[in-house]
């Protein structure tokens with residue numbers, strides 16, 4: 001089966017990771033050749049997990065499985081203000097960068113396609129950009145009673161009355177005591193304050209703690225996908 005897709009250069013990623021990468025765009029269908037693929041260091045493809053024929057065809061072109069992803073969402077209704085939630089400011093960036101660079105170990109920006117330090121550097125930049133409002137729009141912090149940071153969640157308002165969680169993490173020493181749940185509820189409350197009706201979130205299929213957290217917080221599973229790279 002021929003693969004019908006074009007390759008869209010990933011400009012932000014190429015500048016950040018200093019490589020030539022692209023993403024398969026199935027909305028612009030053209031026969032895909034090995035010659036087109038070899039012009040790139042990495043070509044990424046995201047397919048719904050039920051697209052087995054396309055996955056087989058990409059495997060025949062040398063694509064390999066990188067990770068599975070689950071997309072979930074929560075309907076926003078009747079949220080409650082959570083205690084100890086603050087908006088992150090520039091003075092929090094150094095600590096947030098340090099935590100984010102370690103927290104998201106299960107990442108598709110991993111070796112052998114990316115350099116060993118790339119994934120940590122990527123999530124550190126992501127959370128800094130969220131505080132500055134230049135990618136995600138805001139970062140909320142969960143603080144303990146003494147004012148120490150226990151966790152964070154970044155949020156992006158989408159165009160259609162929805163929002164998306166970018167990154168969410170509890171600091172290692174604060175895990176297992178409800179901070180993650182408090183952050184999800186704070187994110188939902190952030191949506192309600194903006195009259196948004198749906199909160200979306202994606203995580204790796206291998207991240208059972210995150211999947212259980214979102215399901216226990218009232219999210220439904222919308223779809224599953226695979227990332228393949230060549």
Ligand SMILES: CC(=O)SCCNC(=O)CCNC(=O)[C@H](O)C(C)(C)COP(=O)(O)OP(=O)(O)OC[C@H]1O[C@@H](n2cnc3c(N)ncnc32)[C@H](O)[C@@H]1OP(=O)(O)O
Nearest residue numbers: 167168169170175176177178179180181203209210212213
């Ligand atoms: C959008 C994204 O960023 S997805 C990536 C999510 N973030 C990460 O993976 C970063 C590293 N991990 C973490 O920061 C944390 O482990 C989190 C955020 C996943 C969970 O945070 P915590 O504050 O420990 O969660 P919290 O105490 O609120 O637990 C709520 C529920 O999550 C689930 N859960 C939390 N930790 C675990 C775990 N280690 N194993 C299985 N389930 C877990 C459980 O269902 C738990 O409910 P329960 O205690 O009634 O069983």
Ligand SMILES: Cc1cn([C@H]2C[C@H](O)[C@@H](COP(=O)(O)OP(=O)(O)O[C@H]3O[C@H](C)[C@H](N)[C@H](O)[C@H]3O)O2)c(=O)[nH]c1=O
Nearest residue numbers: 012013104107108125126129135165166167202203204
């Ligand atoms: C910081 C930043 C990033 N981008 C670009 C770079 C990428 O093309 C996308 C982000 O892609 P995404 O598929 O969301 O990346 P991940 O697979 O790492 O993310 C998933 O796992 C995370 C741990 C987290 N749960 C996340 O919500 C998931 O989607 O954005 C950009 O253009 N500008 C930037 O500043």
